[in-house]
Amino acid sequence: MSDSVIVSYEPATGAELWRGKTGDVDEAVDRARRAWPAWAAQPLATRIELVRRFANEVRKDSDKLAEMIARETGKPLWEARTEVESVIAKVEISVTAYAERTGQKKLDSALQGSSAVRHKPHGVMLVLGPYNFPAHLPNGHIVPALIAGNCVIFKPSEKTPATGELLVACFHRAGISAAVIQMFVGGPEEGKQLVAHRGVDGILFTGSAQAGIAINKRLANNPGKILALEMGGNNPLVVIDTPKVTDVVTLIIQSAFTSAGQRCTAARRLIIKESMYSPVIDELKAMTSRIIVGEPFADPAPFMGPVIDNDAAHQMIESFLYFLSNGGKAIRHMTRPSDDLPFLTPGIIDTTDMADRPDVELFGPLLQVIKVKDFDAAIAEANRTRFGLSASLIGGTPQDYNRFWANVRAGIINWNRPTNGASSKAPFGGLGLSGNHRPAAFYAADYCAYPVASTELEQPRATIGVGLSNG
Numbered sequence: 001m002s003d004s005v006i007v008s009y010e011p012a013t014g015a016e017l018w019r020g021k022t023g024d025v026d027e028a029v030d031r032a033r034r035a036w037p038a039w040a041a042q043p044l045a046t047r048i049e050l051v052r053r054f055a056n057e058v059r060k061d062s063d064k065l066a067e068m069i070a071r072e073t074g075k076p077l078w079e080a081r082t083e084v085e086s087v088i089a090k091v092e093i094s095v096t097a098y099a100e101r102t103g104q105k106k107l108d109s110a111l112q113g114s115s116a117v118r119h120k121p122h123g124v125m126l127v128l129g130p131y132n133f134p135a136h137l138p139n140g141h142i143v144p145a146l147i148a149g150n151c152v153i154f155k156p157s158e159k160t161p162a163t164g165e166l167l168v169a170c171f172h173r174a175g176i177s178a179a180v181i182q183m184f185v186g187g188p189e190e191g192k193q194l195v196a197h198r199g200v201d202g203i204l205f206t207g208s209a210q211a212g213i214a215i216n217k218r219l220a221n222n223p224g225k226i227l228a229l230e231m232g233g234n235n236p237l238v239v240i241d242t243p244k245v246t247d248v249v250t251l252i253i254q255s256a257f258t259s260a261g262q263r264c265t266a267a268r269r270l271i272i273k274e275s276m277y278s279p280v281i282d283e284l285k286a287m288t289s290r291i292i293v294g295e296p297f298a299d300p301a302p303f304m305g306p307v308i309d310n311d312a313a314h315q316m317i318e319s320f321l322y323f324l325s326n327g328g329k330a331i332r333h334m335t336r337p338s339d340d341l342p343f344l345t346p347g348i349i350d351t352t353d354m355a356d357r358p359d360v361e362l363f364g365p366l367l368q369v370i371k372v373k374d375f376d377a378a379i380a381e382a383n384r385t386r387f388g389l390s391a392s393l394i395g396g397t398p399q400d401y402n403r404f405w406a407n408v409r410a411g412i413i414n415w416n417r418p419t420n421g422a423s424s425k426a427p428f429g430g431l432g433l434s435g436n437h438r439p440a441a442f443y444a445a446d447y448c449a450y451p452v453a454s455t456e457l458e459q460p461r462a463t464i465g466v467g468l469s470n471g
């Protein structure tokens with residue numbers, strides 16, 4: 001039992017937004033376990049009907065949900081609205097994904113009966129959500145887990161419980177019980193207990209590499225537990241020859257500074273061919289100076305809100321200063337207009353001459369620029385990371401893109417498109433420190449049900465050909 005309290009604050013104002021007591025881990029798991037057999041026994045069509053009703057509830061509540069996302073994360077209202085649209089769209093995508101990824105498959109059988117691959121739910125799934133998309137990303141795990149017949153314990157980020165609560169209320173209003181999908185309020189201690197709990201069959205995690213690795217370690221003696229890790233990136237955006245400088249710069253800004261850089265797919269390293277450096281950097285400076293940073297509900301609308309909290313803002317400024325004092329050259333200083341609030345202006349720093357660039361995910365509006373002499377050097381530089389989530393090539397020919405695609409290690413490899421804004425209809429995930437396999441979006445279905453080899457005959461039948469005496 002723990003009686004500590006979780007509190008969330010509005011990043012843009014510092015005001016308290018939500019307060020609640022941490023839950024009881026054993027109680028939460030027992031409740032889910034007891035509800036599971038009946039939920040798993042429902043026909044698939046019923047579970048699909050219920051998640052469709054959930055989509056309708058979200059539709060009805062979309063203004064309220066978008067406003068809460070904007071207040072609780074600080075992201076601009078227009079962006080919060082797109083998040084709500086993604087929540088709704090996820091339902092049909094997950095229905096299709098479940099059918100495609102886990103649909104029954106007949107196998108050839110020499111016997112007269114049938115042999116097939118059929119899927120079963122795991123039981124109780126723990127969904128650990130991030131703060132950057134507090135509704136869309138956990139929802140991308142909750143919905144496929146429910147369709148497959150699992151009960152879900154959803155622990156939102158401690159920074160975004162209010163959004164989590166509104167999302168879960170939509171499931172309940174749709175007629176899915178509070179035991180089948182329950183929100184669990186808790187901090188890191190409860191998170192650890194839930195991860196290791198014997199009654200939890202799987203974990204669908206979205207968050208930092210640091211937290212993901214800690215979860216992975218906790219399961220070292222539990223190799224059979226399902227674990228989907230969607231972690232971060234140190235994503236490269238490579239620019240080679242193209243005359244379209246304005247489009248290049250727009251793509252850079254979208255990739256690096258959307259959501260104030262708080263996306264796992266955000267471009268962190270702009271790797272740019274010498275010949276393109278001056279025109280692109282001049283235009284980048286000019287366009288970045290036009291970026292409006294402001295409160296989520298401001299009019300005119302800002303491009304970027306604050307980062308999530310003062311700790312995050314402090315860390316980003318410290319990182320910028322670290323680069324500066326270790327050989328980086330500021331192209332655009334990152335500033336923090338108010339010491340009390342986590343608003344940051346986008347920072348751009350040339351780290352070409354730095355001897356040792358830290359290979360970490362810096363989760364905010366900070367872009368490194370690295371100048372290279374040719375395309376080969378660009379590819380080598382792009383791969384100089386232990387992460388491998390997203391990479392984009394801007395410019396060049398189809399042959400260049402083929403080479404980039406073949407040689408760069410990442411789960412998403414785009415051409416003339418941003419590193420972020422990945423489609424929910426695509427597999428999503430990365431290599432190395434970015435995660436295991438394809439834990440999110442379309443292939444999340446793979447983590448929610450397990451394939452069972454099932455051979456069926458109406459009557460027992462067996463033969464032993466050798467090794468039996470006639471006796």
Ligand code: UN1
Nearest residue numbers: 265420421422423424441
């Ligand atoms: C991003 O690329 O900015 O459904 C995040 C999903 C993905 C998330 C994308 N569309 O999991």
